[in-house]
Amino acid sequence: MHVRLRRIAASVSVLTLATALAACGGADDTIDGTAISGSSYDGPAVELSFWNGFTGADGAYFDSMVEDFNADNPNITVKTTTMEWADFYTKLPIAVRSGNGPDVAVMHMDQVSTQAAQGALTPLDGVATELGLQESDFAEAVWAGGLYQDARYGIPLDVHMHALYYNKGVLEAAGIDPDAPPTTGAELEANLETLKEQGVQGMWIDSSGWMRTWFVALDAQFGGQLYSDDGATVTWNDEAGVQALTWMSDLVTKGYSPANVGQDGYWKAFTTDQNAYVIGGIWEQSNPTFDAIEWGVAPLPAIGDDDVTWGSSHQFTATTQVEDDPDKLAAAAYFINSMSSDSIEWAKANQVPARASVRDSAEFQALPGMDVFGPLIDKTVLPQNFPGLPESQGELEDAINAVLLGEATPQDALDEAATAAQLIVTENKSKFGY
Amino acid sequence: MATSAPSRRAAARVVTAPVGQPSGNRPGRRSTPWLFLAPYLCFFGLFVLGPALFGLYVSLFDWHFTFPNRPFVGLDNYVKLFTPGTRDFEPFWRSMGATGTFTLLSVPLLVTLPLGVALLVNRPFRGRTAFRAIFFAPYVLGVAVVGVLWRFMLDTQHGIVNKLLGMVGLPDTTPWLQQLPWAWVSLVGATLWWTLGFNAIIYLAGLQAIPRDQYEAAELDGAGRWAQLRHVTLPGLRPVIVFIVMITVLASANLFGQSYIMTAGDPNGATRSAIMYMSETGLGQFRMGAASAMSYVLAVVLMVVSLLNFRFLAARRDDS
Numbered sequence: 001m002h003v004r005l006r007r008i009a010a011s012v013s014v015l016t017l018a019t020a021l022a023a024c025g026g027a028d029d030t031i032d033g034t035a036i037s038g039s040s041y042d043g044p045a046v047e048l049s050f051w052n053g054f055t056g057a058d059g060a061y062f063d064s065m066v067e068d069f070n071a072d073n074p075n076i077t078v079k080t081t082t083m084e085w086a087d088f089y090t091k092l093p094i095a096v097r098s099g100n101g102p103d104v105a106v107m108h109m110d111q112v113s114t115q116a117a118q119g120a121l122t123p124l125d126g127v128a129t130e131l132g133l134q135e136s137d138f139a140e141a142v143w144a145g146g147l148y149q150d151a152r153y154g155i156p157l158d159v160h161m162h163a164l165y166y167n168k169g170v171l172e173a174a175g176i177d178p179d180a181p182p183t184t185g186a187e188l189e190a191n192l193e194t195l196k197e198q199g200v201q202g203m204w205i206d207s208s209g210w211m212r213t214w215f216v217a218l219d220a221q222f223g224g225q226l227y228s229d230d231g232a233t234v235t236w237n238d239e240a241g242v243q244a245l246t247w248m249s250d251l252v253t254k255g256y257s258p259a260n261v262g263q264d265g266y267w268k269a270f271t272t273d274q275n276a277y278v279i280g281g282i283w284e285q286s287n288p289t290f291d292a293i294e295w296g297v298a299p300l301p302a303i304g305d306d307d308v309t310w311g312s313s314h315q316f317t318a319t320t321q322v323e324d325d326p327d328k329l330a331a332a333a334y335f336i337n338s339m340s341s342d343s344i345e346w347a348k349a350n351q352v353p354a355r356a357s358v359r360d361s362a363e364f365q366a367l368p369g370m371d372v373f374g375p376l377i378d379k380t381v382l383p384q385n386f387p388g389l390p391e392s393q394g395e396l397e398d399a400i401n402a403v404l405l406g407e408a409t410p411q412d413a414l415d416e417a418a419t420a421a422q423l424i425v426t427e428n429k430s431k432f433g434y
Numbered sequence: 435m436a437t438s439a440p441s442r443r444a445a446a447r448v449v450t451a452p453v454g455q456p457s458g459n460r461p462g463r464r465s466t467p468w469l470f471l472a473p474y475l476c477f478f479g480l481f482v483l484g485p486a487l488f489g490l491y492v493s494l495f496d497w498h499f500t501f502p503n504r505p506f507v508g509l510d511n512y513v514k515l516f517t518p519g520t521r522d523f524e525p526f527w528r529s530m531g532a533t534g535t536f537t538l539l540s541v542p543l544l545v546t547l548p549l550g551v552a553l554l555v556n557r558p559f560r561g562r563t564a565f566r567a568i569f570f571a572p573y574v575l576g577v578a579v580v581g582v583l584w585r586f587m588l589d590t591q592h593g594i595v596n597k598l599l600g601m602v603g604l605p606d607t608t609p610w611l612q613q614l615p616w617a618w619v620s621l622v623g624a625t626l627w628w629t630l631g632f633n634a635i636i637y638l639a640g641l642q643a644i645p646r647d648q649y650e651a652a653e654l655d656g657a658g659r660w661a662q663l664r665h666v667t668l669p670g671l672r673p674v675i676v677f678i679v680m681i682t683v684l685a686s687a688n689l690f691g692q693s694y695i696m697t698a699g700d701p702n703g704a705t706r707s708a709i710m711y712m713s714e715t716g717l718g719q720f721r722m723g724a725a726s727a728m729s730y731v732l733a734v735v736l737m738v739v740s741l742l743n744f745r746f747l748a749a750r751r752d753d754s
Contacts, residue, residue, distance in 0.1 A: 090717050093500040118500035118720070207612060209698065260609030262589035263698070269591065391719050402702035405612060423521040431498070 038131040038337035043327040045075040048335060051092065051102035053085035054349075057286050061349035065342060069335065076331045078104075093120040096319045103322045104332045109145035109154060109313040110383035110390055116148040117387035117432045121317045123151040127333040141382045142313045142354050148387070149434070154315030155336050156354035158346055160282050161311030161380040162217055163372060164301065168294040170276040174198045181298035185247075188277070188301050192256045195276055202276040204257040204266035205248060207404040209397035213310045214279050218244035220381040221304030226396070231386030232429055234421045236396055237414035240304070245410035247303060249403050260405065270295075282373045285350045297372055299379065311380035313354060316340060352377055388428030392421035493726035500720060511727035522715070525703070526728055529711035530735075532693075532704060537686040540622045544682045545675070548630050552637035553667075566638070570631030577628075581695025584624040585611065588696070617697050617705050625692055629685070633678050640674035641667070676747040680740055687736055708732050 054062050059082055066078050081102065083091070089111055095101030097120075107115065115121050124146075135143045138156050146154030168178035174195045182188040188203075195202035205211065215236075216226065224240025227233060235241070251257040257266075269275035271289040279300065284290070300309045316336040322328040339346075343353035344363055352373055353359055359374055383389075399417035402408040408416075468475075493511050497504045514520040555566045572580065587594050588610035600606030610620045648666050657665065668675075689707040693699060699706030708728070716725025 090720075093720070097500060119502075120500065207700065258591060258607070260590045260607070260612040262591060262593065262611060263585070265589060265591050268589075394714075398703050401700050405609075405701050407702055420521075420524065427521055 038334065038341075041073065041076055041331050041334040043075070043330055045077070046325075046327050046331045047077045047079060048104055048328065048331055049081065049102045049321075050078050050104045050335075051081050051083070051088060052106040053083060053088045054106075055082055055084055056283065057288075058283060058349040058351070061346060065339060065345050069338060073334075076335065078335060089115070092319075093118040096120045096321055099321060101319055101321060103319060103328055104335060105317050105319060106157060106314050107154075107317060108383075109142070109156070109315050110385060112146060112154040112315055112317060113148040113385050114387040114390065114432075115317070116151075116153045117434075120319055121153045122320050122323045122329075123153060124155060124318060124333075124336075125152045127318075127329075127336070128152050128155065131333065131337045133337075137355050137357055139354065139356070139377050139380075141380075142377075145313055145382055145385050146315050148385070154317050155340055157314045157316055157340055157343060158351035158354050159311055159313045159377050159380055159382075160351050161373065161376050162213060162279050162281055162309045163297050163299055163376065165270065165278045165280045165284065165295060165297050167270055167273060167276050168296055169273050170195070170200060170202070174200060174276075178294075178296065181296065182301045183299075183307070184301050185303035188303065191276070192254075196255055200274070200276065201258055202256050203251050204261050204269050204275045204278070205251045205404060206261040206263055206265050207401045208263045209394075209401070211248065211400045211404065212393060212397050213281075214248060215241075215244055215396070215400055216381065216383075217279065217300060217308065217310035218247055218303060220308045220310070221300075221302065221306050223305060225381070225384065226393075227384050227386070227389065227425070229384075231384055231389060231434060232425065234392065234418040234425055237411070237418040241414050242410045243304065245400065245403055245414060248400070249406075249410060252404060252406070282352065282369070283350045285369050297369060299372060299376055308379045308381050309376060311376075312383055314351070386429075386434055387432040389425065391428060392424040395421040395424070489726040490730065492722050493730055495723045497723035497726070498720050499722060504723075507723065511723045512731070514724070515727060515731060522724055522728070525706075525711055526708070528703060529706050529708045530732070532706055533687055533689055533708040533732075535618065536621060536689045536693075536705075536707065537683060539618055540625055540686045541679070541682050543622065543626055544629065544633055544686070545679055547626065548633035548678075549637050549671075549675075551630065551634040552641055553663075555634070556638060556641045566635075569634055572628045573631045575628065577691030578695060580624060580628045581692055584620065585696050588620050611697050611700070613701055614704055617701060621689075621692050621696060621705060624696065625686075625689075628692075633682065636674060636678060637671065640671045644670035672747070676744065679743055679747065683739060683743065684736060687732070687739075 050066070052059075052062060063080060066080050070076070070078055085108070088105075088107070092101055092105065092107075092115060101120070112121070133155065139159065142156045142159055146152050146156055164181060166178070166181055171178040171191070175198075176191050176194055182191055192202045205214070219225065219236060219241050222240035222243040224235065224238055224244070226236045228235050252259050261269075266275055266278050267280075267284075267287075267289070270278050271287075271293055273293060285297065300307055316339065318329065318332045318336070322332050340355065341358070343351075343355060343358050344361060347353050347358070347364055347367055347370065350369070352370070353364065358364055359377070364370060365374065395417040396414075399408075399413035402413045403410050407413075494506060494508060495504045496507050496510075515522060515526055517523060551569055555562055555569065575583075588596075590596060590607060590609050590612060593610070595610065596606045596608060599608070608616055610616045644667065648670070649662055652662050652666050688709055690709040690713070693705045693707050694710055697705045699710060709732075712725045712728045712732075715728065716722050
């Protein structure tokens with residue numbers, strides 16, 4: 001397995017090496033006298049501290065990619081530290097400030113601007129130029145997601161998004177064709193009604209904070225977004241938001257889901273043949289509990305006007321720790337480019353590579369499930385990218401919780417949450433100055 | 435306090451003895467007690483007093499960890515906590531309310547039930563040591579283990595608690611972690627299971643410190659079991675009870691791990707404790723000034739509560 005992975009990695013990097021060289025005119029340019037190259041690192045031996053939050057099955061893939069990189073590059077030693085994302089984002093700015101943080105880090109795109117605004121990250125415009133990275137090789141929103149105040153801080157690695165998972169056994173038992181997944185909200189509801197007649201609650205929903213991601217997808221389907229385009233105003237309590245949350249709470253009130261489902265209870269029900277449909281992320285494809293069932297996955301049906309979905313992107317960043325060390329910066333640039341070009345390996349951990357050149361490869365298209373998820377990159381609504389915005393989303397999660405537990409109506413709960421969140425957004429807008 | 439009172443007396447003897455001796459004029463004798471205290475004071479200063487004073491200082495600034503500019507704002511952080519319509523006013527006082535609710539619900543149980551347990555396992559019977567160990571065992575678990583364990587067992591649809599209730603014909607859809615009042619029942623229940631043994635051990639030590647001859651004298655006066663409990667055991671335990679009430683109130687007011695893991699503050703933030711909100715503010719959003727001000731408000735409230743406890747319980751001791 002390992003040998004095979006490395007052989008593939010090697011062949012892919014030869015390919016991208018050629019493209020990278022072609023892109024930057026075949027010459028290794030310099031920034032401040034330091035050789036920055038996407039194809040090699042010729043400086044003295046350096047050690048790079050690298051942080052990520054891949055605590056799940058995807059972490060093993062990433063570790064093996066880093067191991068391969070270390071083996072191929074004796075003068076760079078990458079030391080990986082993995083921790084929960086929540087800890088990651090709170091520790092990173094403090095650790096970097098004290099010089100004990102990472103030199104290179106992978107983070108979600110909605111954190112890039114927050115971390116950059118806190119002075120943890122170093123701009124990578126020079127690196128991106130030297131590496132010949134071009135917007136045309138990346139999906140537009142993903143490329144823009146690495147920007148903060150017109151400077152580039154993030155080099156996109158992947159995009160991950162929600163789709164509709166369905167349990168074929170449950171559908172078949174109810175006489176529904178398991179190979180014709182619903183493409184509209186009406187079709188989905190017709191199936192849920194059929195299931196209900198057979199005594200099956202077909203689309204469980206819990207009331208955890210994670211339901212925010214379902215809401216974002218549905219809100220976008222009905223034409224809304226969480227904040228105004230300038231990131232200054234909370235807009236989740238508009239008509240689209242109310243429609244989205246109403247649809248979610250209807251799952252309970254119409255009897256398609258039990259009330260008061262425990263956290264992640266919908267997955268437990270799905271993998272024990274009690275639940276037919278779940279909106280879930282691409283990474284769930286490697287969920288080991290799926291082995292017990294027959295399942296399929298399809299794009300989200302158009303429940304609103306448009307069949308868009310929720311998603312985010314992992315981005316490579318370099319911290320201010322490497323700013324004063326040209327060797328480290330050069331090594332970091334080479335490492336980032338190398339990992340980003342090898343993102344076909346990463347795709348096997350169930351992430352859609354951010355680079356079109358990797359997505360277009362036959363190897364990517366042959367990966368299971370990517371026929372569904374690959375094209376979804378153009379249907380994915382990525383988070384709005386302003387520093388401090390994530391702080392205000394706890395209010396939205398509280399509102400969703402209250403509605404799904406039957407404590408409040410969608411309009412009232414979203415209004416109340418928007419009022420509270422607006423205080424946070426306004427304060428952060430002036431604090432971070434955007 | 436039962437355990438610390440005699441040792442304090444012993445310490446006092448050690449310290450006063452040399453002073454009382456006429457020949458005790460060796461140089462540096464005034465520093466002797468401080469030298470004895472030095473190891474403790476070092477750690478206390480470094481990890482308690484220092485950070486506490488620094489926190490007070492921080493609470494006077496708009497102190498963002500990662501911003502070089504941390505403007506002095508005076509009492510602004512405190513004023514905002516008492517001004518309706520500010521960012522923190524509603525969620526902070528709501529979280530203080532949640533902590534208060536938890537404390538009111540948990541303290542009476544955590545003071546009385548362990549006493550019952552201690553009385554039971556204080557009697558001689560076979561397997562007494564095993565029972566003592568069983569009651570104490572959950573206390574050695576970390577809060578994360580306790581929280582995850584109960585979250586699994588209390589899951590509405592897939593948890594063993596509802597399954598068992600259903601098997602004996604009781605309602606099997608109780609939303610233990612999702613709805614009120616069940617979320618409080620679960621949090622208090624899990625905490626009780628977790629820390630009951632600790633209080634029971636302290637009670638047990640207190641019970642064993644009550645001289646046997648008091649019971650014998652009471653028995654000669656014709657006191658039954660109940661009268662012995664009321665007139666010998668409880669008065670003998672009074673300092674222990676004061677101590678237990680105090681530490682239990684403080685421990686309950688520090689509620690964090692249980693609600694963080696079991697309910698995540700749900701439903702709709704109703705079980706989000708004050709410490710949870712402070713850690714979110716200070717460590718999640720780096721607003722250390724505001725978070726420090728909040729913890730000082732909580733500290734003042736707890737000081738007042740502790741003083742009232744002490745006044746109330748200690749005064750009754752003087753009456754008898």
